[in-house]
Amino acid sequence: MTEREILIAAIIAVCVLCIASLIVAVIAIGRYRDLYRRYDLFMRGKDAESLEELILRQQEDIEELKEAKLVDREAMRVMNRNIRASIQKFGIVHYDAFEGMGGKMSFALALLDYTNTGMIINCMHSREGCFIYVKNVDAGSTYTPLGAEEKEALERALGYIKD
Numbered sequence: 001m002t003e004r005e006i007l008i009a010a011i012i013a014v015c016v017l018c019i020a021s022l023i024v025a026v027i028a029i030g031r032y033r034d035l036y037r038r039y040d041l042f043m044r045g046k047d048a049e050s051l052e053e054l055i056l057r058q059q060e061d062i063e064e065l066k067e068a069k070l071v072d073r074e075a076m077r078v079m080n081r082n083i084r085a086s087i088q089k090f091g092i093v094h095y096d097a098f099e100g101m102g103g104k105m106s107f108a109l110a111l112l113d114y115t116n117t118g119m120i121i122n123c124m125h126s127r128e129g130c131f132i133y134v135k136n137v138d139a140g141s142t143y144t145p146l147g148a149e150e151k152e153a154l155e156r157a158l159g160y161i162k163d
Contacts, residue, residue: 084114091156093149097124108149110157116140118157120150 043051089112097106105125112118120142122133135144140158155161 086113087111088114089157091153093153095149098126108153110153112137112157120154122150
């Protein structure tokens with residue numbers, strides 16, 4: 001290679017570097033303008049003191065929200081416990097306790113919570129009056145024997161029998 005060819009190659013390399021530097025500078029200027037526009041929008045109408053107040057208010061709001069979250073979480077736990085203890089399942093059977101009395105005025109009603117614990121209310125209607133009996137249910141079973149209607153009401157509450 002001659003001295004002239006080396007000089008031309010060096011000039012071309014410098015020109016390529018200048019063009020690359022120009023492209024990088026244009027991209028950097030564009031990004032700077034975008035960043036400055038966002039900064040100007042953020043700072044518009046605010047000085048350093050008002051910005052500090054804004055940040056402090058935001059911090060206080062965050063702390064209040066954290067406290068409210070804890071209170072709400074505890075309230076949800078209490079509600080969940082109450083819901084599990086409330087009556088969620090029931091089964092009812094209407095029947096004629098004394099043949100010939102008519103009207104199927106007697107009924108057996110099973111009331112159970114989430115754990116299948118509750119009671120069976122048996123109401124027997126006759127001409128002399130109404131007799132009500134209550135039997136406890138624990139985890140879906142009873143310690144006292146059940147009549148056919150009471151057993152059917154319990155099975156309905158447990159979901160073994162569909163209407």
